[in-house]
Amino acid sequence: MNEESKGKVDWYRLSVELHRFYTGKIETxxxxxxxxxxxxxxxxxxxxxxxxxxxxxxxxxxxxxxxxWNFIAVVSDGTRVLGLGKIGPEGAYPVMEGKSLIFKFLGGVDAIPLVHRARDPEKFLELLETIEPTFGGINLEDIESPKCFYILDEARKRLNIPVWHDDQQGTAAVTLAGLINAFKIVGKDIRKSRIVLFGAGAANIALYRLLKAYGVPPSNLVVLDSKGVLHPDRWDIDKLMVKHPWKYQIAIETGGGGLKPGDPVEKAMEGADALVAASRPGPGVIKKEWVAKMAKDAIVFAEANPVPEIWPWEAKEAGARVVATGRSDLPNQVNNSLVFPGVFRGVLDVRAKTITDTMAIAAAEELAKFAEEKGIHEEYILPTMEEWEVYPRVAAAVAVKAVEEGLARKTTTYKEELERARRIIGMTREKYQLLWEKGYIPRPPVDYEA
Amino acid sequence: MYEPGIVIRRPLPEEAEELAGLIIRFYRFNEEFDPAWSVIRDAEDKAREVAKSYIEGNGFTLVATSGERLVGYLHAITREYPMLEKSVQAVITELYVLPTHRGKGIATKLVEEAIKELAKQGVGVVTSEFPTANFVAEKFYKSRGFRPYTSIYLKEV
Structure with missing residues (x-):
């Protein structure tokens, strides 16, 4: 979401001035x-x-x-903050505060930042176990890979409240939603298509897991990291088994997607129906020639911020039909803010014990359905953040799934949760509006043109 | 659980190249756990020599094959301790199975076959050596009835 400014707004300067003026973003x-x-x-x-x-x-x-019941912690050790890297817990603070703001504003969830120094995974987990009694849920944020996979997997086992790592599940769920609709537009069956995942960080490793759970056979998937195709015969495969078992598992399960161990990226692109790049800022990270090698009506998601791996117009010139990015100033923004507020609204309302991959898929399907009802086309595969109804809809879908899976402490129906989520989120916004109108939230001394 | 179609046997002369590939993988795997296992650059030639010597009968070697392909191997040496009641010990020094064929009981089968054959040759004790930090090997042998036996300490000179 830290996108490059459109027009001449200097977001960095404005942000510092306003953070100083308001001295933080949330209060109780x-x-x-x-x-x-x-x-x-x-x-x-x-x-x-x-x-x-x-x-x-x-x-x-x-x-x-x-x-x-409505209280969560946004937890980070500051080891992989936005694109800034290991900037430490204090450095991560404004980001976690921002996340807490979005949680409240879009989901009616009371969230607080919890930045800490427990970098060691076991200490991190111990911290989560220790603070569990305070919270109804935990949102993990901006933790380096591969540590983040271990912490999420373990935390899900050890804690009896939902634990979610937004950089994994949130991004993966909204990407899946976009893919579902993109495949509808091009008229192909996602479960029979070849999908290339470029980049093997938190987002794509989680996406791999969701695609598998969604019914895409692993052998249809090719996953590439900076060293090439994840392949069982790759020279460093045993190193991966020890150091990065998640990549190792993908290599074994996909078998390298039918490729040879040292095959170059362009080989992986040949005949691919979709490409999901979640790697490093572009442009030029994904080459036009690669996209040109893909199948007819190719789908290209270039999710890096602030600049996508390939500009949408370049991808389209090379033959892509549906293109999505992480940016709000371009069509088809793949934005996890469409997912996490509703997901937490839903799981908190039914007091779910965890958030399973199938619950994340339910969120993705609901997002896709929402956009489909509005009318999907090449430039509209996902709802936008302004479409307020999307958050209660995601909440209802996730809550019902939790009940179905026997993971909820309270039962509900889709309609009941939709109403409850609408009421909670609506009330939050009304209260907030009142504070604004009455001037309890002072007018900003500097601003940008809306 | 044991994958059907897997054959355990002695390596054949024409398999030197393939066996060499597995030997390199075995060494590189252990390199992950201890710097003293650092493998030389361009180890292929040396590995080929080692593979040939194994095939010619240096030590005791078994391979696991799936169809035409070598998917794993085991190498052991013997040591004699005339003072001990069980005077001949076999030491499994190398054991490797390709990633695609793991979790199917092939390593177990290799070890079982080795123990069977070595016992016939008069071996009374079978041990295994691997880097202390190799938790994969440790778990493997412990769960198959091996126990910690000798500690080896190393000092770089």
Whole structure:
């Protein structure tokens, strides 16, 4: 989402000035009546002793008698922040605060930044286990690869609240949604198509897993990292088994997608129906000649920010029919903000214990369906962030899936959750609007032209 | 669980090239766990010589084949300890299975066959040596009834 400015806006300068002016982006505001000081006898001592006693006897009551049901932590060790790399927990803070803002604004979820120094994976996990009682869910953010895979896998096993790594599952889910609709437009069956994943970081490794769970045979998939095709006969395959078992698994399961171990990228592109690049900023990372080698009506997703691996017009000149990027100023933005607010709204409302890959797929399918109902075409395969109805829809789809899979502590129906999510998100926006109108959120001293 | 179509046998002279490929992979694998296992550049020629010597009967070697292809191998040497009741020990020094054929019991079969044949040759103890940090090997041998036996300490000179 840190895209290059369109027009002449200097987003970096503006951002620093406004961060300084507002001194951060979120605060906590009570939601209970305090008419007089005596009310604290309800909310605090002595009254509060009884809710405490009850929760002590039944810890699950913490989801009913406290804000835990709607409270999540946005957790990062600052080891891979945006495109900035290992900038440390303090450096990651404004990003996590921004994420918390989006959680509240689009999902009605109370989120707080939690940046920390526990870089060692085991310490990181210990931290998550230690803080679990405070939260209804954990959103992991900006953690280096391959550590992020281990932490997510383990955290999902060890914690009884949903843990989500947005750079993996969020990006993968919105990409899957875009692919589902792109394949509809070109009239091909995604499960019988050849898909090339360029880049083997958090996003594409998670996408591989989702595509597999969605029913795409692994042998139809080719995954490339900076050293080439992930292939069982690649020279460093044993090193991968030890150092990066996730890449290793992909190499074994795909068998290199029918390619030879040292085959160059252009070979992988031959006849491919879709390409998903989630690698490093372009342009020129994906070459026009490569796209030209793809099958007719090729689908190209170039997701790097701030500049996509290949510009959409270049991809189209080379024969691509549907092109998506990570940028809001270009058509078909693959944006995880379409996913995570709704996903958490849904899992929190049914008190899900985890977020499975099939729940992420349910979110992707709902996103795709939403866009399809509006009318998909080459320049519209995904909803945009302004389409507010999308968040409650994702929440409802995910909540129902959690109930179906027996992972929810509360039951619900699609319609019921849709209503609840609409109400919670709508109320959040109304409250916020009121603060703005009344001037409790001061007008910005500097601004850009909308 | 054991993949059908896998044959365990002694290597043939015409398999030197393929066996050499597996030997290099074995060494590079262990390089991951200890710098003392650093493999020389262009190790192919040396590996071919080693493979030939194995085929000619230097030590004890078994290969696993799937169709025409070599998919794994085991190499062992013997050591004699005249003072010990079990005076002849076999040491498995190399064991490797191709990634595509892992998880199918081939390494287990190689070790079982080796133990069977070595026992016939009068071996009373079979051990295995691998880098201490090689957790893959450690798990493999422990779960097949091997126990920690000798510690080897190294000092670069």
């Amino acid at each position: 505001i009570p939601k209970v009546p305090v008419r007089r000081i005596k009310d604290f006898a309800i909310w605090y001592t002595p009254g509060v002793a009884e809710p405490s006693r009850r929760i002590a006897q039944d810890p699950d009551l913490s989801f009913e008698l406290t804000n835990r």
